Amino acid sequence: MTTTEDILLQVNNVRHKKSDGTLFLMSERIGWLMGSKDTFSVSYKYADIKMQKISPDGKAKIQLQVVLHDGGASTFHFNSPDGEPAQRADRDKVKELLQTLLPKFKRKVNKELEEKERLLRENPSLLQLYQDLVITRIATADEFWAQHASEFLNKTNVKQDVGVSGAFLADIKPQTDGCNGLKYNLNVDTINSIYKTYPAVRRKFFEYVPGRMSESEFWTRFFQSHYFHRDRINLSSKDLFTDCARQDEKVIQQELQEELDDPMLDLRRMTDSTVGDGYGSDSSAVGVGQTNTATVSMIRRFNQHSINVLKASLTPEGAAAAAATPAKPQQNGQSNGEASSAAPPAERDPAAKRARLEERTCYEDLEAAPPSAGQPLSLTKVERYLSGPTPDLAQLGSEPPSASAARRLRENVLHWRPFTNKVLDPQTAVSVLGDLSPGGALMKTSHKDRNASADLPDHVKTELAAIYRSAGELLRHFWACFPVSTPALEEKVAKMEDTLHKFHQLKIQNFEDTVCRQAGLGPEVTAHLNQMLSAAYAKYESWRSLRRSLQR
Amino acid sequence: MEDPGEHLLAIVLDTNLTSVVSSGGDAGAVLDSILAFCNAHLMSSTANLLCLTVAHGRENRVLFPPELDDGQSAQAHYELFSQSSSGIVRQLKAMMEAAPPDPQTSAPMAAGLAMSLCFISRVSRERPPHARLQKRVLIVSGQGTVSAQYMDLMNVFFTAQKLEIQVDACVLGAESGVLQQGADITGGVCVRVPQPRGLLQYLLWAFLPFGEQRQKLALPEPPVVDYRAACFCHRQLVSVGFVCSVCLSIFCKFAPICSTCHTVFKVKGMSLPKPSKRKRPKQGL
Numbered sequence: 001m002t003t004t005e006d007i008l009l010q011v012n013n014v015r016h017k018k019s020d021g022t023l024f025l026m027s028e029r030i031g032w033l034m035g036s037k038d039t040f041s042v043s044y045k046y047a048d049i050k051m052q053k054i055s056p057d058g059k060a061k062i063q064l065q066v067v068l069h070d071g072g073a074s075t076f077h078f079n080s081p082d083g084e085p086a087q088r089a090d091r092d093k094v095k096e097l098l099q100t101l102l103p104k105f106k107r108k109v110n111k112e113l114e115e116k117e118r119l120l121r122e123n124p125s126l127l128q129l130y131q132d133l134v135i136t137r138i139a140t141a142d143e144f145w146a147q148h149a150s151e152f153l154n155k156t157n158v159k160q161d162v163g164v165s166g167a168f169l170a171d172i173k174p175q176t177d178g179c180n181g182l183k184y185n186l187n188v189d190t191i192n193s194i195y196k197t198y199p200a201v202r203r204k205f206f207e208y209v210p211g212r213m214s215e216s217e218f219w220t221r222f223f224q225s226h227y228f229h230r231d232r233i234n235l236s237s238k239d240l241f242t243d244c245a246r247q248d249e250k251v252i253q254q255e256l257q258e259e260l261d262d263p264m265l266d267l268r269r270m271t272d273s274t275v276g277d278g279y280g281s282d283s284s285a286v287g288v289g290q291t292n293t294a295t296v297s298m299i300r301r302f303n304q305h306s307i308n309v310l311k312a313s314l315t316p317e318g319a320a321a322a323a324a325t326p327a328k329p330q331q332n333g334q335s336n337g338e339a340s341s342a343a344p345p346a347e348r349d350p351a352a353k354r355a356r357l358e359e360r361t362c363y364e365d366l367e368a369a370p371p372s373a374g375q376p377l378s379l380t381k382v383e384r385y386l387s388g389p390t391p392d393l394a395q396l397g398s399e400p401p402s403a404s405a406a407r408r409l410r411e412n413v414l415h416w417r418p419f420t421n422k423v424l425d426p427q428t429a430v431s432v433l434g435d436l437s438p439g440g441a442l443m444k445t446s447h448k449d450r451n452a453s454a455d456l457p458d459h460v461k462t463e464l465a466a467i468y469r470s471a472g473e474l475l476r477h478f479w480a481c482f483p484v485s486t487p488a489l490e491e492k493v494a495k496m497e498d499t500l501h502k503f504h505q506l507k508i509q510n511f512e513d514t515v516c517r518q519a520g521l522g523p524e525v526t527a528h529l530n531q532m533l534s535a536a537y538a539k540y541e542s543w544r545s546l547r548r549s550l551q552r
Numbered sequence: 553m554e555d556p557g558e559h560l561l562a563i564v565l566d567t568n569l570t571s572v573v574s575s576g577g578d579a580g581a582v583l584d585s586i587l588a589f590c591n592a593h594l595m596s597s598t599a600n601l602l603c604l605t606v607a608h609g610r611e612n613r614v615l616f617p618p619e620l621d622d623g624q625s626a627q628a629h630y631e632l633f634s635q636s637s638s639g640i641v642r643q644l645k646a647m648m649e650a651a652p653p654d655p656q657t658s659a660p661m662a663a664g665l666a667m668s669l670c671f672i673s674r675v676s677r678e679r680p681p682h683a684r685l686q687k688r689v690l691i692v693s694g695q696g697t698v699s700a701q702y703m704d705l706m707n708v709f710f711t712a713q714k715l716e717i718q719v720d721a722c723v724l725g726a727e728s729g730v731l732q733q734g735a736d737i738t739g740g741v742c743v744r745v746p747q748p749r750g751l752l753q754y755l756l757w758a759f760l761p762f763g764e765q766r767q768k769l770a771l772p773e774p775p776v777v778d779y780r781a782a783c784f785c786h787r788q789l790v791s792v793g794f795v796c797s798v799c800l801s802i803f804c805k806f807a808p809i810c811s812t813c814h815t816v817f818k819v820k821g822m823s824l825p826k827p828s829k830r831k832r833p834k835q836g837l
Contacts, residue, residue: 379799379812381784388702388730389782389789405574406652412573413648416580418641423584424752432750436757436772 009097011090015077016042023076025097030066032076042074052098054091062087064094252304464525467507471529474500478536484543497540504533557684559762560675561593562603562668566661566693567644568653571725577748582724585752586692587640590616591633592756603671604640607659609651612667615640661693662704665719669712686763688740691721696728709734720759724748729778736777743772784812 006027014023014032021034021041031043044066053065062078076094078087120127195202208218478496481489512526565586569579593600604616618639653659672687679685689712712719718740721731727744735742745754758771780789783804794803799813809816 377799377813380814381812384784384801384812386703387700387787388706389780389787402570402574405570406654409568409570409573409579410648410652412579413567413583414645416583416641416645418580418584418587418637421581421584423581423588424750428747428750429753432747432753433757435746436754437770 008101009093011078011094013078013080014090015079016074020079023094025094025101030098044068044074046098046101049098049102052095052102054095062091064091066098248301248304252300252307255304255307460525463511467511467529470507471503471532474503475532475536479539482539482543493540493543497537500533500536508533557686557763558599558601558679559593559597560601560603560672560685560687562605562672562687562689563590564605564607564661564664564668564689564691566659566664566691566695567606567608567648568659569694569724570653571694572748575748582748582751583644585755587637588752589755589759590636590640592760594633594636596760601675602636603668604636605664605668605671606644606647607661607664608647609653609659610657612660612664613643613647614667614671615643658695658698658701660701661691662701662708665689665691665705665708666711669708669715669717672717673715687717688762689717689719690759691719691731691734692724693721693728693731694724696723696726696731702730705730705734709737712738722751722754722759724751732774732777733779736774741766741771742774 007024008027009023009025011023011025014021016023016032016034019034021032021037024031024033024040028047029043029045030049031040033039034041048068048070050067050069053067055061055063055065062084063075064078065073065075067073078090078094080086080090120130195205205218474496478493478500481493481496484490484493508526508529563586569577569582572582573579590602590604594602602616603614605612605614616636616639618635668689672689676685676687709719712734717738719734719738720740721728721735721742723731723742723744728742732742734740741758743754743758745751761769778789780791781793781802782788783790783793784801785803785805788804790802790804794806795801796803796810796813796815798815799810801810801812803811808819
């Protein structure tokens with residue numbers, strides 16, 4: 001043992017991992033030397049030790065366990081031959097020394113580091129990422145925690161207070177303790193819950209304890225009191241919780257009077273019936289005034305309990321405004337009047353109210369889409385839109401009237417005597433009529449579009465109609481053959497083509513030659529017919545050439 | 553054919569008949585024809601109404617129905633005729649004496665047309681609601697129109713279209729594109745009279761019948777109404793041009809920046825002309 005350390009304590013007969021040895025406590029570390037060895041088999045720095053544990057008193061072995069920061073633990077068994085008390089004495093000595101030494105060397109636990117380690121343990125994917133990036137030096141650890149794992153870190157920042165369980169009082173299960181005694185287990189948590197829910201009890205506690213009675217006695221009285229019973233019918237005056245009861249009464253009256261500050265909440269609309277309005281039984285107001293006072297009071301107590309539980313789980317911000325916050329956890333009890341009044345003003349703020357109203361009444365997707373802003377139009381030289389075209393001078397034909405013409409006009413009018421001459425002489429009238437009748441000079445252009453059928457003599461018309469009928473039938477058969485898909489259709493097409501030609505030769509030519517010439521009509525009578533036939537011929541030709549090219 | 557409704561004919565007469573005079577015609581004969589036509593209209597039925605507006609120089613004046621009753625009525629004349637003849641003649645002469653028509657300026661035809669439309673509306677409003685009043689406007693002009701009144705005339709034509717009033721045109725000189733367009737817009741007839749001597753015949757033939765009778769008659773129609781627009785740069789009629797898609801201004805040549813709204817047009821490679829649609833003749837509006 002070539003150390004320069006001071007040995008603070010040396011304990012013999014300490015077994016570690018089933019071998020005997022000596023336990024040394026030095027100034028900076030604890031070490032265990034196996035009996036036959038020279039050097040420490042096991043040594044831990046105090047800085048590495050997180051805590052120590054001792055075995056409970058009832059156990060046979062007297063052991064001390066040292067838990068390290070990284071989770072490892074080693075157990076030392078004190079096996080002094082002097083017997084159990086000596087062993088215990090040894091162990092206690094070690095324990096106390098360690099207790100004094102450990103705080104000195106207690107490493108400033110980096111809470112964050114612990115947190116990170118926990119995260120890494122819990123999320124294997126994050127661990128994998130960490131290993132990939134940090135261990136391979138792609139990113140430094142800081143970068144890793146800043147970028148990749150930032151969302152994990154943030155989650156744990158907001159700490160939520162554990163709320164009060166609604167049934168906590170029922171969970172305190174009494175245990176029968178032999179004969180006729182009941183044992184209630186009260187944790188600190190339970191006590192805190194009771195305080196949160198019944199702040200009056202807390203006040204009483206401070207009043208009576210530790211001055212007048214002990215803690216356990218207080219709680220005993222608490223459980224015994226009728227305050228705690230289901231039916232608070234008999235309230236004995238000796239009971240120290242009677243004014244709690246009275247206080248509660250007062251409180252609930254006040255609650256009833258205080259209006260519910262949320263205008264949006266309408267409890268009366270909440271019914272259990274799933275049938276819609278107007279169907280089935282009417283959902284009129286529930287009958288008021290039950291005569292059974294016991295049930296009424298019980299219901300009232302239930303309601304009050306619920307109110308208290310709710311209030312107890314309000315955020316601590318409401319109680320932050322309360323005065324005199326003791327070291328105990330914050331209470332949002334009604335004892336703090338400010339707490340309850342801190343919340344309503346926030347609601348009554350008109351902006352907040354409006355926001356809530358809007359949230360309830362407006363549906364964003366039902367509103368019209370906002371009109372898109374168009375591009376502004378800037379126009380110059382607007383007068384160009386307003387003036388008409390300058391007529392071509394060539395169109396005018398005649399020269400612009402001269403001043404002499406104006407003079408002549410004036411004289412004409414001044415010397416004019418109406419109806420001295422004939423206004424209209426017959427020849428002029430007739431020539432004008434000629435102009436204006438169909439086919440005349442002024443009517444020529446309008447006549448082109450007109451159907452010439454009005455001019456045809458009747459027999460020509462009937463014959464033309466007959467030709468049209470038959471031609472139409474033939475053409476219909478012809479065009480129905482396309483597209484040609486089967487050999488039968490091919491034959492039919494060829495046949496139709498032939499027929500059309502024949503028809504053309506015989507009928508139409510005949511018609512044109514004889515009848516039209518007789519009537520003096522030009523070829524435009526049959527122009528349309530010829531057009532249809534030529535279209536059919538062209539189609540046939542194109543189809544034939546296509547077939548020939550395909551066959552080759 | 554019994555036509556129980558009233559007929560209201562509004563005539564807008566342009567007194568600038570210099571074109572007639574310079575081509576050797578007689579203005580007096582023209583005025584005679586118009587007078588006779590007015591009388592014919594009044595004679596057709598006692599329910600017929602007439603409104604004669606004269607566009608002279610810088611003013612429009614309603615010569616018939618007269619505002620003041622002269623009291624002069626020649627004997628053995630139908631009172632209306634004597635009123636019309638004497639009254640109109642006198643006022644025309646007075647107007648012509650006072651201000652001879654200036655060959656350079658054109659009479660305010662659009663205004664005259666608007667005045668006659670107002671008269672028609674007034675009359676139709678004075679009638680009880682169930683009364684059927686058939687109304688028409690006839691423009692008699694010696695020179696077509698001048699470009700300065702183009703926009704005003706078009707506005708009046710569209711107004712007449714909305715009021716369901718047919719606007720006919722009788723042109724004594726050269727063919728007038730604007731009046732043709734107006735007649736086409738409102739459903740009327742535009743006739744160019746080649747011989748001023750036969751004016752009365754033209755008037756009686758084409759412009760005397762009313763309403764339903766007109767549909768049964770074969771009246772002259774203009775071959776192709778020229779609806780071409782004028783380009784903004786030269787004010788020349790274009791049939792194929794370029795239209796800015798932002799401000800709808802028409803140009804005859806392509807320009808990368810529209811001169812009205814200063815929009816920049818992106819050109820792919822060469823300047824590809826985007827011709828506007830050639831306006832079809834006689835297209836419905």
